[in-house]
Amino acid sequence: MMDLYFRGTMWMILVLFTFLHLTSSNSCPSACRCTDKGAAMCVGPTITDVPPLPRHTYLLQLSGTNMNVINERSLANLDLLLRFGLMQSHLHTVHPQAFHVAPQLLSVKLSSNDLSALPPRVFSPLTALEQLHLNGNQFENIHPDMFEGLGELKDMDLSRNNLRSLASDIFDGLTNLIFLNLGRNFLKKLPPTIFHSLTNLRHLTLYHNELEVLEAGIFDKLINLEELKLHHNQIASLPAQVFWSLRNLQILTLSSNRLQAVPVKSFYNMPKLSKLTLYKNPLLSLPVELMGHMPDMREFYLYGTNLTTVPGNLFTNMSGLLMLNFNLNDNLRDLPSDVFCCLPKLQNLSLKFNNLHHLHPQLFSNLTTLNKLHLNDNKLDSLPENLFHGLGEILEILLMNNNLKSLPGDIFLSNTALKNLSLSGNPWECNCAIRDIARWIRHNEHVLFDRDDVICHSPMYQVLRTLGSLRDEEFSFCSVKTFKISFEPTQLLHNLSTVGQTSPLTSITTSPESSTLQGAAQSTQGATQSTLEAIQIVTNKTTLSAVCSTEVSAKLAQDMSPPFYDTLVLEQGPEFVHHNLHKGWVYVWFLPSNTTLIGFFMFCHILLVAAGLLLILATMYGMYRLSKAMNKLKAECSHDEG
Template sequence: MMDSYFRGTWWMTFLLFTLPHLTCNMVCPSSCQCVEGAVKCVGYTITDIPKHLPVHTYLLLLNDTNMNVINEQSLGNKDLLLRFSLTYSHLHTIHPQAFHVAPQLKSVKLSYNDLSILPAQVFSPLTDLEQLHLDGNQLEIIAQDMFEGLVRLLDLDLSRNKLRNLSSDVFDGLTKLNFLNLGRNFIKKLPPTIFHSLTELRQLPIYNNELEVLEPGIFDGLINLEELKLHHNQISCLPPQVFWSLRSLTMLTLSSNQLKAIPEKSFYNMPKLRKLTIYNNPLLLLPDQLMGYMPDMREFYLYATNLTTVPGNLFANMSGLLSLNFHLNTFLYELPSDLFCCLPNLHKLSLKFNNLLYLHPQLFSKLTALDKLHLNNNKLQRLPENIFQGLGDILTIDLKNNHLKTLPGDIFLSNTGLRALTLSGNPWNCTCGIRGIAKWIRHNEHVVLDRDEVLCHSPLYQLLRTIGSLSDEEFKFCNATRYKSSFTTQNYLHEPTKPFYTISTSGKTSTVASTTTPPTTKSDTTQRVTEQITTSTTTPTTKSPVLHTTVPSTPLKTPSTSPPNNDFFLLTETQSTYDLSVPFYDTLVVEQGSEYVHHNLHKGWVYVWFLQSDTALTGFLMFCHILLVATGLFFILTTIYGMYRLNKIMDELKAEAAHTPG
């Protein structure tokens, strides 16, 4: 008996505990999923809120349904329902009494429907409501008393509607509101007192509207506001001190407006600010006193403006800044030397796509924590030797697409941690000045990511060679000492072409094209050089005057004083320091400004080819050369064709004569 009694009690207990669960599962409507009090229904077969739901349903989600109306009994008999969501369902009508049967609701989401009008005070019975989302509808007007009675409301989303105007007291009474979203509407103007009762507001997005002005004092009541988003409006001016009451603000976005100027001290009294964006504004200048004390600032965006320069103290109060986006300012050509003086924690600095022509040697010296530096797509023509000296932790430097022709050989010497460097898109001049950086590139090929695109643009004989392919052997002639000759040039300036001079050092006689005999020297230094040269001039009857010069075989020594200024240069071999290439052991070359292209050694003579530095003249000469070659080729082909035709005619005449009877 006892065993059967206990067995009966056990079964009874089991049924009592499982019956509610069985009941819940049994009444879950089709097209719905029911899980522990949460019901989700999806599908166009749903035309109204299901009447039979599990008794413990507290969350009801309806999505992508065919429900167009919430009538006065749609939410009836759902006393435990706390959160109701009807989204993406083309809802266009709400009965004025629809929420009277469910006053216990704490959350109502009617997002992305077709609501264009709401009955007056339709939500007023929901005195416990904390969340109301009406975003993504067609609302053009919000009645003045629409939110009356919603004293517990925390979250209100009105974004993505067609609102143009709002009443000054539409939000009165919402003293507990934390989040208010007005973004993506068509609001042109906001009343100056519209937010004054929202003392607990934390986030206020008003982005993507048509705001043209901000009324003075409009934010004065928002003493606890943390995020204010005003980007993508038409704001053309800011009232003085309009943000001064926002002492708790951590994010402010003013980008993509029409600001040409910002009043001084506009960003004072915001010590907690962490992110500020004022990019994509037609700013022409910034005042010297603009930024207040902002030790917690982490991100600053100032790009796509019309600024030509900025105050030197612009970032002085942002010691905690980590990322600075200061690019796409197409008129920005100059940066103050102390602009980045006070950013010890900066990790990323973007200066790309500006119009920078020059960088001060100490510009980056205080950025000891910097690891990414973007300088690409500017107009930098040269860089100071120690510009990157203080960047001990730098990992990435982007210098591509500038106007750089050369770089100091040890410019990256202190950047031992450098991992990524880009240099392509610059007009590199592969003469003596490139030797140092070419050697560095050869030894750090893994660092230069675009090394195969770092190409020589001049001189012509190095055109399209990669800098990394230039060997030390090709720069041996750079070790020669260059003297400025004492020869005067005034008698040669009228000549249509510039003469060049070759002087043999092996005792042979060299011929130099000239029209006059060089005068006496102008300094003691060059006199010591030219005293070794015995000059005699003869004038042939059929040629221009020729200067015969004989030089002893002893190499010339380097003078200890600087040579005087002159247009002629004497390239000499030093006696003990440098090792010149073989063709220059026995020959001195005097050049007159033309760009060195090539030299050949033939029978003791060095023949030097020059190309005019003038690009237009060079192009004209090349065109003439090609034209002459083409003309010659044309005449050759014409002659061959003429000979062919003549031969054919002769054959025809012979054949005709052979068939003619005698």
């Protein structure tokens, strides 16, 4: 009986001990958050080493700690740990045998620390390692043996360090590497064979370095590369055919370099390319043979250059292009008429902030799928009538900040899907030529989103009026005919033909801009008035005849002022209020014959006159009161003296 009791007690003690051991080994430290599946994340300055964690932990991330050293026992007792990260913790030292206790690791991230050197072969025990991130540290050099034994490595990040050079064999043996990031360092030159062992590499990032040249053949072995980022360097020239081996390349960025020219056929043999950037290079010209067959090209960026024009076939091989940013080229003045001939799928085209003065009438005729067209901030002073014809799917056209003074009235007639149009920032001339486009604006105000800023800059009487406020009746004088009459004293008959007939006695000019010469011929004053009484004016449908005697003609020629009277305007237009003589023409300033406006001006005039009269009366009354006060004061002074 005693033996049975003793055995039961021992079993209870064993069970209790096992329970306490399991409880203590599976507890999560207070500075950490642990999941049932084995992930642990620890944050805070109280952490100076890897804390005790549940034995089933497979992922450990430490951030913002005071763990400055990884010693030889830091990762002990974590036999199931596969992914380890220590970031933003001012780590500066790693023991040479730190990873010997955790050879099963698949991922090591030591990002954003103070590491400037690592022991040779420190990662060699990690034969299964697939991911290694050392970005954001202080490395200036990397020992060639550092990556020895990492044959399974697929992802390496060395960006944001102080690397200035790399050994040619630094990546030898990393035949399974897929991602390599060397961006944001100070690399000036790379050995021509540095990437030759990386035959499986798909993503190579070299942006934000100081590369001045690319060695010939440097990419020859990267036959599986899909993305190559070279932007923000100082590359001034490209070797011929440097990209020809990259038949699987999809993204190539060469922007923000110092390229003034690109070799002929530089982008041949790249049929899978979908995105190419050449912007912010001081390019002076591009060769005719530049782009090879690129049916999958979707985005092309060519802005911030010194180009004055481009080859007409530049985009010919990009039949799948959807977005073309061809803007911010200060010297780009001209575009070939067929430069956009072969882009049947293009949706967005940006030509803003260039130096374009004119556009060919057929420039956009083949862009039937275009949705957005940005032409703002150029030097365009006119647009062809059929420039936008055929753009049936266009939703947005931006034309602000150009030198446009007028537009053809039916220029947007075929753009039935148009929803967003901008015309502000142009020096619109609100004369007869503006009538048709002003009418279109009135009928389509919902399309013009900046309609309140589309205003007249001339003539003076229309300044600051919006184009949408101009009415058809204000342009009733636009059919005016201007005639120039040469009076001959010895002639008895002068004929004016409104159908363009001329005779030796008559000089006729008809000007569509004669809206500034308004009003019918006015009778002269003084002696001229009495002379004109002798003239009989005979008018029919097309002819105005003046018959006068020789004496009358002589008197008329003597008394009339030729610069004023040799121009006759046949139109009952707005009343003129002033005229000026300039180069033989009389410019008549007038106010629009708008009853409401004239009534408003008359009311203002009467109001001003009434205000003036009130001020005069108030002044007179004030003087009267002042005089009485002075007289009273004098009388009181005299009385006091008496």
